[in-house]
Amino acid sequence: MNTGDTVIDSLVVQQPQPPQQAGNVGFFERSFNSLSTNPLFSAGAGLAGLGLVASFGKRALIIGNAIARRKFISKLQITNEEPSYQYVLDFINQRSSHKTPNLTVNSALRQYEGGRIVASHVLLPGHGTHYFTYNYRWIQVERQREEHQIQKDGVRRPLETVTLTKLGVDPKYWVDFLRAATEEALSKMETGLVINKPVGIEWRRFGGVQPKRPLESVVLSEGLSKGICADLDDFLGSRKWYTDRGIPYRRGYLFYGPPGTGKTSFITALAAHYGYSICILSLSDRLLDDDRLCHFMNTAPPNSFILLEDVDAAFISKDRFENANHPAYDGLTRVTLSGLLNSIDGVASTEERILFMTTNHIDHLDAALIRPGRVDAKHYFGNCTPFMVEALFRRFYENVSDELVAAFRDKVSEYPNEVSPAFIQGHLQLFKKSPEEAIANFGITDEI
Structure with a gap:
């Protein structure tokens, strides 16, 4: 029994391959050996391999270039x-x-x-x-x-x-x-200042675009220009503050002082500095009544200053003048003080409005007109101080010596009357090429 099992196992282990399979292996082996020794086949296979590598390399470069462009x-x-x-x-x-x-x-x-x-x-x-x-x-x-x-x-x-x-x-x-x-x-x-005036029921541009006037060209008392600009900057950046507290987002300014002290000139310079236009309303316009005033006050173009010049002249009291029955005072304006007050802060008043008023006589204005809420900031524009005289002289004459500046300042201080910036400017224009002549002739050729 044991012997038989061993014989069977030996036969199984040593069983030869089928003749057909052995023949196939030999055929493939002989074919491969024959091709591998053929120089034409070897060269073709090498070229095919190089082409395949080049194709993959080109593809990789295209993909890499696309990724690099997207990423970098x-x-x-x-x-x-x-x-x-x-x-x-x-x-x-x-x-x-x-x-x-x-x-x-x-x-x-x-x-x-x-x-x-x-x-x-x-x-x-x-x-x-x-x-x-x-x-x-x-x-x-x-x-x-x-x-x-x-x-x-x-x-x-x-x-x-x-x-x-x-x-x-x-x-x-x-x-x-x-x-x-x-x-x-x-x-x-080429940009400049745009002036608007009321025509019919709408605002229209008045004249052409005016050249911008630099702020520093309007000489004011020391610190006045800086203080007004700081206040306006604060207002323009505080819209949310006003809204959160339920305060109307409006600002009113009153510039008062003698004639020729730069009130209107500074407003035009401010508008140019902030990129605003100016909407001028004349309260003495015979076509303007309370309704039209309210309409124009609340329909001004965006980014504009509303200017009411010489508001004291619109409500002149006749008993201030000797000849109270002069025809010039009859029908001076159709706008009432009540209509003006309502147009400034009445129920129909709009927000985001900046109003400027000017006057030569603040004591002629009704207290209701200049109370807080209608006029939030009052600024006095006065006649020339020594600081203003020096600044005006330096603006007219570049690189002028300190000695000449001091000489002109002393000459103006000896003048018996106060002088306005407009008066100084008019005098210097007469001698714009000679500061020495401007000093020597001050008070001789001028009339106030």
């Missing part, structure tokens, strides 16, 4: 349909003109009513690729002209695209770039 590169695209297109190109050109010999020009002609024609030319980066730096980063600029056209300002022109490319994907960089380009463009634009 950002672009900003602007077309000439955008208002920002022109001044972005100008902003770029100011920083890349020395690297960009390829330029284009935009020309404009402006004809005035008198016949004078003024030409202006703006150089811009030409079509193609340019480079410039902003905020310590290199930016690539590609300006391209498309085939189709757009219509802008009534003129058909080709569509143009500017693509800006930089390293880094922070969108705040582009926001800062556009803000800087916008501010630079706006600073070069």
Whole structure:
């Protein structure tokens, strides 16, 4: 029994492979050996391998480039349909003109009513690729002209695209770039002060845009200009404070003092400084009544100052004058004091309003008109102090010596009467090229 089992196990272990399988293995082995020794096959296989590696490498580069662009590169695209297109190109050109010999020009002609024609030319980066730096980063600029056209300002022109490319994907960089380009463009634009007056039932621009007057050109007593600006800055930044406390968001100013002390001039300079327009209301207008006054006081354009000049003249009391029956005092105004008070802070009064009133005689005004809530800040504009005399003299004559400034100040102080800034300015205009003559002739050629 044991012997039989051993024989059977031995036969099972040593069982030979089927003849057919052995033949297949030999065939494949012989074929592989034959191909491997063939030089043509080896070269083809090598080329195929290189091609496969190159294909995978190219694919990897494409994927890597796409990932890198998404992760590390950002672009900003602007077309000439955008208002920002022109001044972005100008902003770029100011920083890349020395690297960009390829330029284009935009020309404009402006004809005035008198016949004078003024030409202006703006150089811009030409079509193609340019480079410039902003905020310590290199930016690539590609300006391209498309085939189709757009219509802008009534003129058909080709569509143009500017693509800006930089390293880094922070969108705040582009926001800062556009803000800087916008501010630079706006600073070069011809802007000025707009004066509005009531016509019919609406406000309309009166005349052309006036040149902006700098704040420092209006010489006031020391600290007055700074104090008014600080108060106005505080008001403009306190809307939420007013709303949270249920206080109407309005501010009223009264400027009072002798004539020629700069009350109206300073208001116009303030408007120009803050980018506001001025809406002038004349209370002595025979067409203005209480209803129209209330309408105009509450429909002024946004970002505007409402100005009531010489409010004391609108409500003159006849018993202040010797000739009380003079025709000039008959029907002086159709506006009543009650109507004025209601237009300032009545039920129909709007918010976000800044009102300025001027007067030469504050004692002629009714106490109800200048109480807090209607007039929140009163400022006195007085005649010239020694500080103001010196400041006016220095504004007229650049690089003038301290000795001449002191001499003019002393000459004015010897004058028997107080003098207004308007009086000093009128005198200096007569001798604008000679400070010495202005000093020598003060009080001789002038009349107050």
